Amino acid sequence: MDADLVVVGGGLAGLVVATEVAQRGKRVLLLEQEPYLGGQAFWSFGGLFLVDSPEQRRLGIRDSVELAFQDWMGAAGYDREEDAWGRRFAEAYLEFAAGEKRAWLASLGVRFFPVVGWAERGGGLATGHGNSVRLGDPAVPAEHRL
Ligand SMILES: Cc1cc2nc3c(=O)[nH]c(=O)nc-3n(C[C@H](O)[C@H](O)[C@H](O)COP(=O)(O)OP(=O)(O)OC[C@H]3O[C@@H](n4cnc5c(N)ncnc54)[C@H](O)[C@@H]3O)c2cc1C
Structure with missing residues (x-):
């Protein structure tokens, strides 16, 4: 004790x-x-949220903190005064997911199965709800990407 x-x-x-x-x-x-x-x-599916990961790039998926932030805001909104901390958490978490997260997990012995999947697929467009980046699918029109 x-x-x-x-x-x-x-x-x-x-x-x-x-x-x-x-x-x-x-x-x-x-x-x-x-x-x-x-x-x-x-009980979870074990999916890890990473932004612009080597696995994504290997599959030709263009991802960025800006696109992920746009996706997050498309679902969360965060347009009220009391959403300020939620918004700041989102910004900090996206920097982590695009930066040290993968290396930090690897330092703890986590290894990655080289498959990129959908997390909260939603509408499939950057302008709406859900993540806009698809698995190796070049069919997402350029105007829906940043
Ligand atoms: C089916 C399913 C699939 C999911 N798939 C994914 C996925 O693929 N990718 C992803 O990123 N996320 C996924 N998630 C979400 C993710 O698992 C959760 O967001 C995350 O695990 C939450 O972690 P946490 O530590 O915040 O809370 P929790 O996991 O809820 O942990 C809280 C812990 O506190 C314990 N606890 C509570 N009160 C007490 C108390 N008084 N005394 C002692 N212990 C207490 C609880 O038993 C629990 O173990 C999934 C969730 C579910 C349910």
Whole structure:
């Protein structure tokens, strides 16, 4: 019971916090109510959101932080004053997903199955709901890309 930090919940958020703090030499107590770790990720499809990844580029998919932000806003809106933090989180997360996320996961031993798929497909256009980047599909008209 002698810990520097108590994390309640062993989902991805709790596991990341516990990992980061433990790596800095602190003692972490992780409490989970279920008999397994991972929370929702235990049941998830395992898809990872990466922006302009090597896997995408290998398949000729043009992606960017700007396009991903446009997609995110197409679903979330974030046009009210109280949405300011949500918007800032989106901006920070997209920078992470386009930057250190892949290398950070790889440093933890995560390896990638070289398949690019749809995450929240939605309408399939950059101007509407959902992600606009398709798997190797050059049929998305240029005017719907940034
Ligand atoms: C079927 C499914 C498929 C999905 N597919 C994908 C995908 O392909 N790609 C993707 O990026 N995302 C996917 N998601 C979403 C993703 O899994 C979640 O967004 C993510 O796992 C949430 O993590 P979290 O740590 O924020 O919350 P949670 O996973 O909900 O973790 C919270 C944890 O806290 C525990 N807890 C709560 N209260 C207490 C308490 N009082 N005491 C102790 N423990 C407590 C819970 O048991 C749980 O383990 C999917 C989700 C589902 C359900």
